[in-house]
Amino acid sequence: MPVASSEKIFVKGNEAVAMAALEAGCRCYFGYPITPQSDIPEYLSRELPGLGGEFLQAESEIGAINMLLGASATGVRAMTSSSGPGISLKQEGISYMAGSELPGVIVDIMRQGPGLGGIDASQADYFQATRGGGHGGYRIIVLAPNSVQEMYDLTMLAFDLSDIYRMPAMVLADSVIGQMKESIVANPRPAVALPDKDWVVRGRKDGTPQNIVKSLKLGDGEMEKFHWMMHARYQELADKENRWEEVQTDDAELIVTAFGSTSRIARTAVAMAREAGLKVGLMRPITLFPFPKTAYAKLSERCKLFLDIELSTGQMVDDVRLSVARDADVLFYGRPPGTGSLPTPEELFEQIKKNYQARS
Amino acid sequence: MTQVFTRPESLKDVATHFCPGCNHGSVHRLVAEALDEFGIRDQTIGVASVGCSVFLYGYFDIDVIEAPHGRAPAVATGAKRARPDRIVFTYQGDGDLAAIGMSEIIHAANRGEDLTVIFVNNTTYGMTGGQMAPTTMPGQKTSTSPYGRDVAKDGAPFKMAELLSNLDGVAFSARVALNSPKNILQAKKMIKTAFRYQVEKKGFSFIEALSSCPTNWGMNPLAANQRVTDEMIPYFPLGVYKNTANL
Numbered sequence: 001m002p003v004a005s006s007e008k009i010f011v012k013g014n015e016a017v018a019m020a021a022l023e024a025g026c027r028c029y030f031g032y033p034i035t036p037q038s039d040i041p042e043y044l045s046r047e048l049p050g051l052g053g054e055f056l057q058a059e060s061e062i063g064a065i066n067m068l069l070g071a072s073a074t075g076v077r078a079m080t081s082s083s084g085p086g087i088s089l090k091q092e093g094i095s096y097m098a099g100s101e102l103p104g105v106i107v108d109i110m111r112q113g114p115g116l117g118g119i120d121a122s123q124a125d126y127f128q129a130t131r132g133g134g135h136g137g138y139r140i141i142v143l144a145p146n147s148v149q150e151m152y153d154l155t156m157l158a159f160d161l162s163d164i165y166r167m168p169a170m171v172l173a174d175s176v177i178g179q180m181k182e183s184i185v186a187n188p189r190p191a192v193a194l195p196d197k198d199w200v201v202r203g204r205k206d207g208t209p210q211n212i213v214k215s216l217k218l219g220d221g222e223m224e225k226f227h228w229m230m231h232a233r234y235q236e237l238a239d240k241e242n243r244w245e246e247v248q249t250d251d252a253e254l255i256v257t258a259f260g261s262t263s264r265i266a267r268t269a270v271a272m273a274r275e276a277g278l279k280v281g282l283m284r285p286i287t288l289f290p291f292p293k294t295a296y297a298k299l300s301e302r303c304k305l306f307l308d309i310e311l312s313t314g315q316m317v318d319d320v321r322l323s324v325a326r327d328a329d330v331l332f333y334g335r336p337p338g339t340g341s342l343p344t345p346e347e348l349f350e351q352i353k354k355n356y357q358a359r360s
Numbered sequence: 361m362t363q364v365f366t367r368p369e370s371l372k373d374v375a376t377h378f379c380p381g382c383n384h385g386s387v388h389r390l391v392a393e394a395l396d397e398f399g400i401r402d403q404t405i406g407v408a409s410v411g412c413s414v415f416l417y418g419y420f421d422i423d424v425i426e427a428p429h430g431r432a433p434a435v436a437t438g439a440k441r442a443r444p445d446r447i448v449f450t451y452q453g454d455g456d457l458a459a460i461g462m463s464e465i466i467h468a469a470n471r472g473e474d475l476t477v478i479f480v481n482n483t484t485y486g487m488t489g490g491q492m493a494p495t496t497m498p499g500q501k502t503s504t505s506p507y508g509r510d511v512a513k514d515g516a517p518f519k520m521a522e523l524l525s526n527l528d529g530v531a532f533s534a535r536v537a538l539n540s541p542k543n544i545l546q547a548k549k550m551i552k553t554a555f556r557y558q559v560e561k562k563g564f565s566f567i568e569a570l571s572s573c574p575t576n577w578g579m580n581p582l583a584a585n586q587r588v589t590d591e592m593i594p595y596f597p598l599g600v601y602k603n604t605a606n607l
Contacts, residue, residue: 028441054441054442056437058434059463059464062431062434062464063431063434066427066434066435067438067441069431069434069438070407070427071439071441072438073438074405074438074439074442074443075442078438092428092431093428093431096427100426201423201424201439202405203402203405203422203423203447204401204403204422204423210417210421210424211424212417213425213426214408214417214424214425215426216414216426
C-alpha cells in the first residue's frame with residue numbers, strides 16, 4: 001500500500017510511526033510485544049510482507065536489537081520499537097551499535113517504571129534515552145514528538161539523521177502520543193542527501209575491500225581516537241540539527257518548558273495564562289539529544305524565569321539549568337508517573353500564575 | 361614442481377593469536393576451504409562472537425560483523441533476512457553459544473534460519489582465562505570450579521549437537537573433532553556439508569567441533585589432544601545427528 005498521500009487521514013500515533021517507517025524505506029522490522037507500542041509491530045506485520053519486507057517477531061528484546069544490528073550492518077534501513085522494560089534489555093545492543101557506528105531506528109513509547117511499573121504515560125526515561133542508556137559513554141539521537149503528525153515526521157527524520165551521522169536514533173514518545181488519534185498528512189519522504197554506505201557488510205561481490213563492522217578497539221590509541229571522533233560528531237549534531245518550537249516567547253516574563261505529551265498540556269495552560277493577561281511563553285525542545293542549549297541560552301538573555309514541567313520528579317530540568325544564563329531561575333513542577341498523575345491544564349495554569357505573581 | 365598444499369584464498373596470510381595446540385586454527389582452515397570450494401568467499405558474511413573467536417575478521421578475508429556476546433545467531437538472522445542472497449555463518453565458542461547466547465541459538469535454529477553455525481566446544485571460557493563453561497565436563501577443574509564441576513550444583517554439560525537436532529527447524533546437525541587426521545578429514549566433510557545446506561537453501565545447519573585448549577586446561581598440546589580422545593569424545597560422541605536432505 002502506498003503510504004504518502006496529500007489527503008488527511010485519522011490515525012493513531014503508533015500507526016503514524018509505522019507508516020513513516022515504510023515511507024522512509026524501512027523494509028526490516030524486528031520487535032517483541034510490549035504495551036503500549038504493540039500497534040507498531042501489528043501494523044508492520046500486516047504491511048511489510050506485501051512490500052517485500054521482513055517482519056520478524058524476535059524471541060526477546062535482546063534478540064530484536066541484535067537483529068536490527070545485523071540488518072543495519074548490511075546497509076538496509078531497519079527499525080525496532082519497545083517500551084521501558086524492553087528498552088532496558090536493548091541497551092546492550094544499542095551500545096554495540098554505537099560502538100560500531102551503525103545507524104538504526106529505535107522507537108521508545110515510554111511507560112512507567114521502575115521495574116514492571118505500569119502502562120500509563122511517563123517521561124521518566126529521559127535520562128535513559130539522552131545519556132546513551134548502555135555502557136561506554138556514547139549518545140544517540142533522541143527526537144521527541146508531541147503530536148501524531150510529528151510521530152510521522154520525526155520517525156522519517158530519525159532514519160535520515162541516523163544514516164547521516166551513523167549512530168542509532170530514538171523516537172521518544174509515551175502512551176499519550178502513541179495511543180491517541182489525530183488527523184495527519186502522510187507526507188512523502190523528503191529528498192535528503194545521504195552519504196554513501198561504503199562501510200556496509202554485504203559480501204565482497206563487487207571486489208570491494210574487506211568491510212568489518214565491529215566495536216572492539218584494542219589498537220594503541222584507537223579507542224581514544226574513536227571517542228574524540230564521536231565527541232566531534234555530537235558537536236556537529238548540536239551545531240546543525242537542534243530543533244525546537246517556541247510559542248509566544250518574544251515578550252514572555254516566564255517561559256514554560258516541556259517536551260512530548262506534557263508540552264501539549266503546557267501549551268493549553270500557557271494560552272490560559274495569556275488570556276489572564278500574563279506574559280507567558282512556551283519553549284519545547286524537539287531534539288532531546290542534541291539538546292537545544294543555544295536556544296535556551298538566547299531566550300534567557302531576556303527572560304529570567306523558566307518553569308520546567310515533566311511527568312517525572314525532574315530530569316530534563318537538569319539540561320535546562322545547564323543551558324540558561326547564570327542569572328536565570330529554573331523552577332520545576334512535575335508529577336511522577338502513575339495512574340491519574342497526568343496534570344490538567346488548570347493545574348499547570350495555577351503553577352504558572354503562582355510563580356509569575358511571586359516574581360512580579 | 362606442483363604445489364599441492366596452499367593456504368585457502370579465504371584466509372589471510374597472517375599468523376593467528378591462537379595458542380599452540382588449540383584447534384581454532386584447524387576449524388578456521390576447514391571453514392575457509394569450504395568457502396573456497398563452493399566459490400562463495402565474495403558473497404559470504406561472517407558473524408564473529410565474543411571470546412577467542414572474536415578476531416575472525418583478522419584471519420578470514422571476508423566481510424565480518426562482530427556480535428555482542430552470545431548474540432551472533434540474532435545478528436546473523438538480521439543480516440540474512442536483509443540480504444537473503446548472501447551466505448551467512450556464525451562462529452561461536454561454548455560460553456558464547458551455550459550460556460549467554462542459549463536463547464539466540466535455540467530460537468534461530470527453531471525458526472530454521474538459513475544460516476550455518478560453527479560451534480567450537482573446548483569445555484571452557486578461553487579468552488577470559490579458563491572459567492567453567494556450560495560444556496565443562498563433570499569433575500573438570502577450572503578457575504571457577506576449583507573443586508571440579510559438581511553436576512548436582514552446576515548441572516550437566518549441554519550436548520548442543522543432540523539438543524538442536526531435536527528442533528524441527530534444524531536441517532543438519534553434526535559433531536566433529538580435530539584430534540586426528542581421520543577426524544580432521546571427517547570434520548572437513550561435515551563442515552562442507554553444513555555450508556552445502558545453505559548454498560542449496562535447505563535450512564539451518566550446525567557443526568559442533570570439539571577442540572582442545574591446552575593453555576586453560578594446563579596441559580601441553582599432546583596431552584590436551586589426548587584428553588579430547590580419552591575424555592571428550594566418549595562424553596560428546598561424534599557423528600551426524602540430523603541430515604534431513606541426506607546431503
